[in-house]
Amino acid sequence: MGVTRRTLRLGAFLLTPGYHVASWRHPTARADGGLDFAHYRELLHTAERGKFDMFFVADGVGIRTPYRDADELSRWGRFLQFDPLTLLSALAVHTTHIGLAATASTTYNEPFHIARKFASIDHLSAGRAAWNIVTSVTDAEAQNFNRDAQPDHASRYHRAREFMEVVTGLWDSWDDDAFGYDKESGRYFDPAGLHVLDHKGEHFSVRGPLNVARPPQGYPVLIQAGASADGQDFAARWAEVVFTAAQTLDEARAFHRGMKRQAAAYGRDPDQLKVMPGLFPVIGRTRAEAEDKYAVLQDLVDPVVGLGLLTQLLGDIDISGCPLDGPLPELPPTEGSTSRQQLVYDKARREGLTIKELYRSLTGGRGHRIVIGTPEDVADLMEEWFTAEAADGFNVMPPVLPEGLDDFVDLVVPELQRRGLFRTEYESSTLRGNLGIDRPARGAATELPLGPGPFATQE
Numbered sequence: 001m002g003v004t005r006r007t008l009r010l011g012a013f014l015l016t017p018g019y020h021v022a023s024w025r026h027p028t029a030r031a032d033g034g035l036d037f038a039h040y041r042e043l044l045h046t047a048e049r050g051k052f053d054m055f056f057v058a059d060g061v062g063i064r065t066p067y068r069d070a071d072e073l074s075r076w077g078r079f080l081q082f083d084p085l086t087l088l089s090a091l092a093v094h095t096t097h098i099g100l101a102a103t104a105s106t107t108y109n110e111p112f113h114i115a116r117k118f119a120s121i122d123h124l125s126a127g128r129a130a131w132n133i134v135t136s137v138t139d140a141e142a143q144n145f146n147r148d149a150q151p152d153h154a155s156r157y158h159r160a161r162e163f164m165e166v167v168t169g170l171w172d173s174w175d176d177d178a179f180g181y182d183k184e185s186g187r188y189f190d191p192a193g194l195h196v197l198d199h200k201g202e203h204f205s206v207r208g209p210l211n212v213a214r215p216p217q218g219y220p221v222l223i224q225a226g227a228s229a230d231g232q233d234f235a236a237r238w239a240e241v242v243f244t245a246a247q248t249l250d251e252a253r254a255f256h257r258g259m260k261r262q263a264a265a266y267g268r269d270p271d272q273l274k275v276m277p278g279l280f281p282v283i284g285r286t287r288a289e290a291e292d293k294y295a296v297l298q299d300l301v302d303p304v305v306g307l308g309l310l311t312q313l314l315g316d317i318d319i320s321g322c323p324l325d326g327p328l329p330e331l332p333p334t335e336g337s338t339s340r341q342q343l344v345y346d347k348a349r350r351e352g353l354t355i356k357e358l359y360r361s362l363t364g365g366r367g368h369r370i371v372i373g374t375p376e377d378v379a380d381l382m383e384e385w386f387t388a389e390a391a392d393g394f395n396v397m398p399p400v401l402p403e404g405l406d407d408f409v410d411l412v413v414p415e416l417q418r419r420g421l422f423r424t425e426y427e428s429s430t431l432r433g434n435l436g437i438d439r440p441a442r443g444a445a446t447e448l449p450l451g452p453g454p455f456a457t458q459e
């Protein structure tokens, strides 16, 4: 057998009607696309034609944009969307190969619900489900779940660790071949194949077993995107795909190396953890055309929304009292996303930006790397990051849908394929198979230490 060449993994991060904050106002955008199933189905068919590994649905359990009143909120657009798991269930029956990844929070769910729903989607899609594990980052979400404010950062990750123990334990309720449905002997399943969890811990008391058979992939693919010390430690222990935001090649390379090292410290094969930074591509047949496309979107940015987005990315730190043409002030710590706050702060200082320049630089990529240019320019950047081991793949964030996804699939994918960097056919019918991530045997999750590991902050 020949040596298999390392190739890119691609996620389609399809925030409808586009990743750019003003996308909903773009002439070609479906402003009401968030609740239009036919629109999603069409997008998925395009992504599947482009051989994307997976489609990813981000989510919050509530409206997460900061706003003072209805007037401000009405300028934001784009917060209506389907519940992600409901959407994926429907998409599962309209697609055949693309992975289906959804966000669900460990802070505002019970593990039994999550284990059951993702196991169901894995069965419905014949092995294409993935869970983006988040601890959530806003008080707005906490306020929909009986609290005034979110639990602090460390306690959210503390609960998340135990949550994972329970969820994976529930997926391991049954041997893979436990269910024989043997009419002859009268045994629905083999009694030796049942493993009752009986978990009693600090946050959860869950007996099990799950009333769904072991998922086709063993466990749905586990994704995580926390980049704080605790977030990285959690990802090193549990994640098989790590989403991240990076501005520069050096930043991305350091993160990639750090994640692999931390996974190895847990006793894992670092190759079984794929790091996928976000990429916001604005694609034109010429550079001038790409610049024009970006300018059209930037002209549609409402200043209220621009400043609100910056507030959000800083972890809900109010900077409305600061002059827009002055620098970003020193910031208090946030209980929201500490890593994104740091990234934005570093960018402002590194590039010497005023607050207005800073928010205008974030309206597209929100902290993810932006590339504006020809298909070759986009492929060059992807190749550079990939070969420098700064990325195992990318989460592609089209600025406006469906146009931005069409551009990527029709213009960039063929260029990546020509360079031998990306598949021309799916290798497998399961997401694990395409990502090159092993199917875990029953009980695999309990074989590693639970953490926190040596790199986490003290809890």
Ligand SMILES: Cc1cc2nc3c(=O)[nH]c(=O)nc-3n(C[C@H](O)[C@H](O)[C@H](O)COP(=O)(O)O)c2cc1C
Pocket: 057, 058, 059, 060, 103, 132, 133, 134, 135, 136, 137, 153, 224, 225, 226, 227, 228, 229, 230, 231, 232, 243, 244, 245, 278, 336, 337, 338, 339, 340, 395
């Ligand atoms: C590509 C990407 C997608 C994310 N999607 C979501 C999401 O859908 N919902 C959510 O609450 N957080 C999402 N996050 C935020 C992370 O889960 C995490 O909370 C954040 O990076 C802060 O982590 P930290 O507190 O460890 O720094 C996403 C982050 C990235 C980089």
